[in-house]
Amino acid sequence: MKFYPYWWEDYKPYHFQNCSINNQTYDLVIIGAGYTGICAAQESVSKNLKTLLIDQNALGEGASTRSAGMVSGGLNFGKKVDLFKEYGDQMAVDFIKESIDSYRFLEDRVNGYHSEVKFQKTGRLVLAHSKKKLEALRKKIDLLNRLTNLKLDFLKNIDHEISNDYYKGGMLVHDAASIHPSLFYKFLLDKALNCKLDIFSPCKLLSHKKIENYHIVNTTEGIVKTKFLLFATNGYSEKEIGKENYNIIGVPSYIAVTNEIGTEAISKVMPKLRMYSDTKNDLFYFRPTPDHKRLLFGAFPVWAYQKESSRFVESFFYKNISRILPSLNNFKINYIWGGKVGVTFNTLPHVKNEKNKLYVFGCNGSGVALMPYLGYKSISLITKKTNSPIIITKINSKKNYFKKIISFLLPVLGIYYRKKEEIENKFF
């Protein structure tokens, strides 16, 4: 069994430095070199800003090379809040449309490079775990089809889609795809390495303060002066970034990848070879690997934090894969790994410029398309030159100073949802 991402067999995050940073002055320093940071850095250099990108770990070692690589836009935006009630119809639609734009942005970026990043237009099936949730999906489909160009289908019968009797129906999203997350990261990184960008990894932000027109940034590699500071730390945000860290919490999610069970067996279980997720809070998400020979299965056993290599985690995955996809037999688990999903307290992304400090985070589990787009777009908050301002900046953020206690209680919350949703599956 391997306890690192399956994706790292093709691109493994590495340390890299192309500069010395102590006592240097920059226009922009970016903290965090995931999709957000790397896209912000590239755009910043293209606007002639002297830019430094740092990460406390290897390049891409955060969530960006650990995800399931399921790509969509618009779909999960404000999944847990009523955007329409909170922001009114027009703004809610604008937010959703911007999230759809992020999917188009990714499609444009990888156009011509599909085999390099293993981009496949697969569609996505969101599966209802109860009849009540199926009805909620139907309403969502009506609303989104009326207001956006998402073109969603309501599927009452999913027999031809998935070999399973756990789910009650689903929502089919045609404009959705799969990607190899770490090859996509490498693709973005290679572009960034070709421009005049200073990079230092590993280098951790320790603290920062503003003196006159500059931020003085204290890092493990020395002190740096900068006009602008951008935090692209997402689920790995801690107190070093300042008070905004109370907007976001890193929720651990885990992924298992099976042994090679073969295209035939995989196609039997999921003939359309799509991306799949469900309506539970105790979410399951799964997909075939790009070669269609293995199953990738993700979940939120939050209690398993830093216990990836324990037998409990392995048996958790065995049990749930067998329960959800019972016709898949004789499989083994070859890989298990975890990563932190950046969940904000209002479950919406957070983009703002406050006194030349930019915050770009809060993927809430759907960041493969959204975060590169927001990273890229956020530079317009510095240059102030854009024909299409970021609408997402209009989202009100919500801080929670009990973040530490909530992190501690997450496993209990996880167990509560598991039990509740098991009952919903059987009786509602």
Ligand SMILES: Cc1cc2nc3c(=O)[nH]c(=O)nc-3n(C[C@H](O)[C@H](O)[C@H](O)COP(=O)(O)OP(=O)(O)OC[C@H]3O[C@@H](n4cnc5c(N)ncnc54)[C@H](O)[C@@H]3O)c2cc1C
């Ligand atoms: C298990 C898992 C599955 C997922 N599946 C999907 C999916 O299928 N589809 C989808 O759309 N999204 C998915 N996501 C979410 C997606 O991966 C993220 O939204 C995206 O990668 C976030 O990119 P980012 O650059 O904002 O953050 P990250 O890639 O997490 O980068 C943040 C970086 O900040 C660095 N950092 C933090 N603090 C400091 C500091 N003090 N000093 C220096 N560096 C610092 C960290 O080391 C880290 O590298 C998943 C996430 C996880 C964890």
